[in-house]
Amino acid sequence: MSWLHKIVDPWKAVTQELCLRGTVEISFLPRVKDLVVESAAKIDCELVFYCDPRHRNLIRGQISGNVQLTCQRCLEPISMELVLKPTLALIRDYAEMEQLPDAYEPLLVTNSQLRPLDIIEDELILALPTIPMHTQDASCSIPKSLKTDKLTNQEFRPSGCIERPFQVLEQMKHKLS
Numbered sequence: 001m002s003w004l005h006k007i008v009d010p011w012k013a014v015t016q017e018l019c020l021r022g023t024v025e026i027s028f029l030p031r032v033k034d035l036v037v038e039s040a041a042k043i044d045c046e047l048v049f050y051c052d053p054r055h056r057n058l059i060r061g062q063i064s065g066n067v068q069l070t071c072q073r074c075l076e077p078i079s080m081e082l083v084l085k086p087t088l089a090l091i092r093d094y095a096e097m098e099q100l101p102d103a104y105e106p107l108l109v110t111n112s113q114l115r116p117l118d119i120i121e122d123e124l125i126l127a128l129p130t131i132p133m134h135t136q137d138a139s140c141s142i143p144k145s146l147k148t149d150k151l152t153n154q155e156f157r158p159s160g161c162i163e164r165p166f167q168v169l170e171q172m173k174h175k176l177s
């Protein structure tokens, strides 16, 4: 058990300029665990609490590590290198959120309790793709015969079923007259 699993008072941490640094195994992050192949993978984390010149209460994070995901096209693993550097601004209500510059991510803290591990987990979830897929065709091991994107419409059209809507209309007109 390290600091990551404890609860801190974020407002006090800002005045103390607290710096938390450590490594967490993905198996400790229940919401991330199911999204990756290797839950024993380790993530390096650093959270620095500080105040900016405009007296905003901030947390600067650095979260990095390598995770293995499953390609949703070929079901083979994809390795993804993550380096996240969020800056979170502590806010007490939504009115404060509207005054934040875009570079700051709002973090609503209604009481004086914050679990640093929740920040790490939230940031990882935001960064992971919802449908992971190999970005380059070459690394995706789906069999070539299943790659349909190279086929043209022409190849899909069964012979004898060529649409000629105007010809059909012509024929109908002849029948009616």
Ligand SMILES: [Zn+2]
Pocket (backbone or CB within 6 Å): 071, 072, 073, 074, 075, 076, 133, 134, 139, 140, 141, 142
């Ligand atoms: Zn793939």
